Amino acid sequence: MARKIIIDTDPGQDDAVAILLALASPDEIDLLGITAVAGNVPLALTQKNARIVCELARRRDVRVFAGCDAPLARPLVTAEHVHGKTGLDGPQLPDPTMPLADGHAVDFLIETLRREPSGSVTLVPIGPLTNIAAAFRAAPDIIPRVGQVVLMGGAYFEVGNITPAAEFNIYVDPEAADIVFRSGVDLVVMPLDVTHKALTSRSRVAAFRGMGTEVGRMVAEWTDFFERFDKEKYGAEGAPLHDPCTIAWLIRPELFTGRHINVEIELEGRHTTGMTVADWWRVSGRGANALFMGGVDDAGFYALLTERLARL
Ligand code: RIB
Ligand code: CA
Numbered sequence: 001m002a003r004k005i006i007i008d009t010d011p012g013q014d015d016a017v018a019i020l021l022a023l024a025s026p027d028e029i030d031l032l033g034i035t036a037v038a039g040n041v042p043l044a045l046t047q048k049n050a051r052i053v054c055e056l057a058r059r060r061d062v063r064v065f066a067g068c069d070a071p072l073a074r075p076l077v078t079a080e081h082v083h084g085k086t087g088l089d090g091p092q093l094p095d096p097t098m099p100l101a102d103g104h105a106v107d108f109l110i111e112t113l114r115r116e117p118s119g120s121v122t123l124v125p126i127g128p129l130t131n132i133a134a135a136f137r138a139a140p141d142i143i144p145r146v147g148q149v150v151l152m153g154g155a156y157f158e159v160g161n162i163t164p165a166a167e168f169n170i171y172v173d174p175e176a177a178d179i180v181f182r183s184g185v186d187l188v189v190m191p192l193d194v195t196h197k198a199l200t201s202r203s204r205v206a207a208f209r210g211m212g213t214e215v216g217r218m219v220a221e222w223t224d225f226f227e228r229f230d231k232e233k234y235g236a237e238g239a240p241l242h243d244p245c246t247i248a249w250l251i252r253p254e255l256f257t258g259r260h261i262n263v264e265i266e267l268e269g270r271h272t273t274g275m276t277v278a279d280w281w282r283v284s285g286r287g288a289n290a291l292f293m294g295g296v297d298d299a300g301f302y303a304l305l306t307e308r309l310a311r312l
Pocket of ligand 2: 011014040
C-alpha cells in the first residue's frame with residue numbers, strides 16, 4: 001500500500017530530485033500534493049519551480065499550492081549563492097504552463113489532515129518549516145492526525161552550513177522548527193550528518209546523464225551546478241543531495257541508521273540561533289522526540305535514485 005505524503009518544499013535543485021524520486025515511485029508513494037514555501041529563493045519562484053519539476057515528470061495532475069512567503073517571526077534569508085537566481089539554475093527550463101492549485105498551502109495541509117484517516121498522511125518538509133508550523137498553530141487538532149513528519153534539516157556532528165552552528169532549513173525559520181520539534185509528532189530528521197555522506201560524484205552524475213532521458217539530463221545539469229558551492233566550501237568530491245534522502249528513507253529505510261534522541265531548537269543564542277541541539281549521547285535527561293539519522297549506505301542510495309529516475 002503506497003504511503004500518502006505531502007511534500008513541503010523550496011525548490012532548489014535537490015528538492016527537485018526529491019520530488020522526481022517520489023513521482024517515480026508510485027508503488028511506495030502516493031503524492032497527495034506539493035506545498036511550496038519561501039526558502040532557497042522567494043515563494044514566487046519556489047511555487048513556479050515546483051510546477052516546472054512536475055511538468056518535467058509529465059505530471060501536470062499534481063496539485064501545487066503556494067504557502068508562506070516569509071518565516072513566522074523573522075525576515076526571509078534565501079540561498080541564491082547555492083541554488084542560483086532562479087533556484088533551479090543549471091539547465092534552461094521553460095516556464096510552467098500548469099496552473100497553481102487554488103487556495104493557500106496551509107489550508108490544504110489542514111483540510112487534507114482533517115479529511116484523510118488519522119495517521120494515514122506523512123508530511124515531508126524539505127525546506128523551512130513555516131507552512132507546517134503555521135498549520136499546526138492555526139489548527140492544533142491536526143497534530144495528532146499526522147502519521148509522521150520526515151524532514152530534511154538540522155545538523156549535529158556536521159555543524160552548520162549557513163552559520164557555523166545552524167543548517168539552512170532550520171535557520172531560516174527557527175520558531176517554526178521549534179513548534180514542529182515540540183509538537184509531539186512522530187518525527188524523523190534527516191540532518192547534514194547524513195546528507196553530507198550522500199555526495200554526487202563524476203560517475204554518479206554520468207549515470208544520470210547516461211539515462212538518455214530529459215529527466216536524467218536535467219538532474220545531471222542541476223547537480224553539476226549545485227555541486228560547485230559544496231566543492232568550493234568543503235573541498236568535497238561532489239554535491240550532497242540533501243532532500244532526496246527523505247524520500248529514499250520512505251522507500252528503503254534500511255539504507256539509513258539513526259537514534260531516537262532529544263532534539264531542541266536554539267532560539268536565543270547570539271551565535272547559535274537555529275542550531276539543532278541533538279542529544280546524541282543522551283546526557284540531557286530530556287525525552288526523545290526525534291529519530292535523528294546519522295548514517296547512510298550512499299552506494300545503495302544512488303543505486304535506488306538512478307534506478308527510479310530512469311523510469312521517468
Ligand atoms: O541545508 C540544506 C537544505 O537547505 C536543503 O533542503 C536545500 O534544498 C536547502 O533548502
Ligand atoms: Ca530544500
